[in-house]
Amino acid sequence: VQVVESGGGFVQPGGSLRLSCAASGFDVGSSYVSWVRQAPGRGLEWVSLIYAGGTTYYSGSVEGRFTISRDTSKNTVYLQMSSLTVEDTAMYFCARDARIVGATLDSWGRGTLITVSS
Amino acid sequence: DIQMTQSPSSLSASVGDTITITCRASQSISHYVTWYQHKPGRAPNLLIYAASSLHSGVPSRFSGSGSGTHFTLTISGLQPEDFAIYYCQQSSHIPYTFGQGTKLEIK
Numbered sequence: 001v002q003v004v005e006s007g008g009g010f011v012q013p014g015g016s017l018r019l020s021c022a023a024s025g026f027d028v029g030s031s032y033v034s035w036v037r038q039a040p041g042r043g044l045e046w047v048s049l050i051y052a053g054g055t056t057y058y059s060g061s062v063e064g065r066f067t068i069s070r071d072t073s074k075n076t077v078y079l080q081m082s083s084l085t086v087e088d089t090a091m092y093f094c095a096r097d098a099r100i101v102g103a104t105l106d107s108w109g110r111g112t113l114i115t116v117s118s
Numbered sequence: 119d120i121q122m123t124q125s126p127s128s129l130s131a132s133v134g135d136t137i138t139i140t141c142r143a144s145q146s147i148s149h150y151v152t153w154y155q156h157k158p159g160r161a162p163n164l165l166i167y168a169a170s171s172l173h174s175g176v177p178s179r180f181s182g183s184g185s186g187t188h189f190t191l192t193i194s195g196l197q198p199e200d201f202a203i204y205y206c207q208q209s210s211h212i213p214y215t216f217g218q219g220t221k222l223e224i225k
Contacts, residue, residue: 103209
C-alpha cells in the first residue's frame with residue numbers, strides 16, 4: 001500500500017491549485033482517503049475525507065473552498081483548492097484510512113508543499 | 119468541534135526511560151483515538167488505533183489506554199528511533215481533530 005502526493009507549488013493569494021494522491025496497492029474507489037496538512041512550525045490538521053461510498057467531508061477552515069474527489073480509472077484522489085490564503089501554506093499529506101476502528105490512517109505519503117504568498 | 123488537548127508539549131528523556139503522553143478530549147469520544155509518530159521530512163506512522171490496539175509491525179514497547187475523555191500513550195524503554203513528535207487524533211466526530219503534538223527529545 002502506497003500513496004504519493006503531487007501538485008504542490010507556489011501560488012498567489014486568491015489562486016487555485018489541484019493536488020493529486022496517486023494510490024497503489026489498494027483501490028481508491030472502495031477506500032477511505034484523507035488529506036491532512038501541517039503548516040510551518042505547527043502540528044497536523046485534518047483537512048478532508050472521502051468515504052468509500054463517495055461522501056465527502058471537510059474541516060471548517062476549508063469548507064466551501066476545497067473539493068475532494070477521485071478518479072478510479074487513475075486510482076487517484078484529488079484535492080482541488082481555491083480562494084487560497086496565506087493560512088493555507090502547508091505541507092499536504094494524503095493518507096489511506098483503513099477504517100479499522102474510526103479513522104485509522106495507516107499509509108501516508110511524504111507530502112507536497114503549498115506556499116501561498118504574494 | 120472536539121478539542122484534543124495533548125500534554126506535555128515537549129518532553130526530554132533518555133534511552134531506556136518510560137514516558138507517558140496524555141490527550142484529553144473536550145467531550146466524550148468513547149475509544150475513537152488514534153496515535154501517530156511523525157519525524158520531520160517523513161510520512162507520519164500509525165502506532166495505536168481504537169485507543170489501545172497496537173498497529174501491525176509497531177514494537178510492543180508502545181501502548182495506549184483510555185476511553186471517554188482521557189487517553190494516554192506510553193513508551194516503555196525508549197529507543198533512539200523513538201525520538202519524534204507524537205500526535206493523538208479523535209475520529210468520533212467530524213471534523214476529526216489532532217492534538218497539538220508532543221515533541222520527544224533526547225536528554
